[in-house]
Amino acid sequence: MSLSGPRLKVLISGAGIAGPCLAYWLSRTRLDVVITIVERSPVPRVTGQAIDIRGPAIEVVKAMRLEEAIRSRITQEEGTSILNSSGKAFASFKAGDIFTAEYEILRADLAGLFLEATESLGGVSYMYGDSIKALEQTEKGANVTFAGGSKGTFDLVVAADGSTSSTRTMILDEEDLKNSYNFIGQYIAFFSIPSLPIAPNIWQWYNVPKGLCIMLRPHRNASTMGAYLCITTPAHGKRDTVVEEAMEKGSDATKKMLHSYFENLGWEAKRVLQGMDSASDFYMTKAAQVKLPKWTNGRALVLGDAAHATFGIGTSLAIESAYILAGELSKIKSSDEVPQALERYEGVFRPLVPTACFSTDFMGIGAEEFIVVGWHGGNDLELPVYDWVK
Numbered sequence: 001m002s003l004s005g006p007r008l009k010v011l012i013s014g015a016g017i018a019g020p021c022l023a024y025w026l027s028r029t030r031l032d033v034v035i036t037i038v039e040r041s042p043v044p045r046v047t048g049q050a051i052d053i054r055g056p057a058i059e060v061v062k063a064m065r066l067e068e069a070i071r072s073r074i075t076q077e078e079g080t081s082i083l084n085s086s087g088k089a090f091a092s093f094k095a096g097d098i099f100t101a102e103y104e105i106l107r108a109d110l111a112g113l114f115l116e117a118t119e120s121l122g123g124v125s126y127m128y129g130d131s132i133k134a135l136e137q138t139e140k141g142a143n144v145t146f147a148g149g150s151k152g153t154f155d156l157v158v159a160a161d162g163s164t165s166s167t168r169t170m171i172l173d174e175e176d177l178k179n180s181y182n183f184i185g186q187y188i189a190f191f192s193i194p195s196l197p198i199a200p201n202i203w204q205w206y207n208v209p210k211g212l213c214i215m216l217r218p219h220r221n222a223s224t225m226g227a228y229l230c231i232t233t234p235a236h237g238k239r240d241t242v243v244e245e246a247m248e249k250g251s252d253a254t255k256k257m258l259h260s261y262f263e264n265l266g267w268e269a270k271r272v273l274q275g276m277d278s279a280s281d282f283y284m285t286k287a288a289q290v291k292l293p294k295w296t297n298g299r300a301l302v303l304g305d306a307a308h309a310t311f312g313i314g315t316s317l318a319i320e321s322a323y324i325l326a327g328e329l330s331k332i333k334s335s336d337e338v339p340q341a342l343e344r345y346e347g348v349f350r351p352l353v354p355t356a357c358f359s360t361d362f363m364g365i366g367a368e369e370f371i372v373v374g375w376h377g378g379n380d381l382e383l384p385v386y387d388w389v390k
């Protein structure tokens with residue numbers, strides 16, 4: 001599909017990290033693409049706390065010419081202190097040791113940079129407040145009906161709509177989806193609060209018995225900081241129905257539940273909860289690992305967390321997967337070759353995705369968990385280089 005050939009019509013579900021990153025890279029290939037990104041939220045979700053970019057994903061963002069912009073937005077975190085139940089540090093780690101990576105950036109900032117990088121591209125458009133309701137594949141294309149009522153036919157449909165992707169079930173068979181979403185035993189709330197008078201550039205990790213944990217992390221802006229409330233269930237996979245029922249009811253009920261769990265925890269709990277009540281970026285999720293025996297089906301595939309959510313390294317994997325998918329698609333000569341390109345992508349990327357997952361027992365740090373992150377942070381992994389990437 002050269003610039004003189006027919007335009008490749010691409011639909012991406014989800015304007016988080018993987019979706020816009022894919023749109024960016026597809027636009028850099030020699031393909032003539034027209035890309036629609038459908039996002040369920042009515043407005044861009046440029047929120048979220050610290051995420052890190054590790055290993056080969058660093059090379060990808062450098063090739064996106066975003067290194068300087070990312071460096072100017074790093075959170076300035078200098079290290080991590082693990083506090084005991086009296087609020088005293090009993091273990092400390094410097095940046096680069098294990099927790100704080102070289103590129104620590106708020107998800108809010110990274111999502112904003114990726115959106116900006118795509119908004120100026122001629123062939124990319126965003127459709128907010130909508131989602132895919134039905135997907136039917138024929139030999140010549142993927143017919144999509146949107147929840148808002150419109151319809152369209154695309155050469156490629158990508159579900160980049162996060163670990164709880166609803167589009168995934170329209171792409172893969174029931175058999176492939178069986179046991180694919182695995183709750184790994186922790187619920188986490190993320191939000192911004194006004195800065196507290198504590199060591200400002202240190203990730204403070206306050207552990208208390210019964211699996212409760214409060215973490216505070218710096219923002220590059222000194223007036224706010226990131227707060228995390230974690231509830232780890234005693235055994236992996238065991239659910240807490242009180243937490244889940246509150247999450248189902250929405251933010252107000254969830255915040256009320258968090259008050260009842262954390263109110264009497266000591267340390268900075270009261271001030272963190274006070275900050276939570278007025279936080280505009282409150283987000284709570286279940287930590288999960290998504291494991292699928294296949295990611296592609298004909299002209300459709302799952303990407304990023306929707307395909308392989310892996311606690312602790314999801315963002316790096318999302319960035320790498322978007323780059324490689326664009327690279328493998330760049331080799332096609334006609335839309336008929338899309339299914340083979342997707343299979344090629346899976347062949348290249350699957351060996352780069354760890355099968356183990358960062359444990360949610362990281363309140364009681366287990367050495368093997370860090371092998372996963374350490375492995376992924378290794379510089380010995382080589383991404384494919386495509387000749388059109390300059």
Ligand SMILES: Cc1cc2nc3c(=O)[nH]c(=O)nc-3n(C[C@H](O)[C@H](O)[C@H](O)COP(=O)(O)OP(=O)(O)OC[C@H]3O[C@@H](n4cnc5c(N)ncnc54)[C@H](O)[C@@H]3O)c2cc1C
Nearest residue numbers: 014016017018039040048049131161162304305314315318
């Ligand atoms: C609001 C938000 C805040 C986050 N905050 C943090 C954080 O603080 N720390 C952290 O480690 N990780 C956070 N994450 C998760 C992190 O971004 C991902 O784990 C990782 O970056 C992989 O990105 P992704 O693009 O695959 O998924 P995501 O970043 O989760 O993006 C998925 C996108 O798809 C959209 N979507 C969902 N369902 C549909 C649908 N049916 N149709 C259309 N669109 C849909 C979502 O609104 C979202 O914009 C957050 C995610 C979100 C959505």
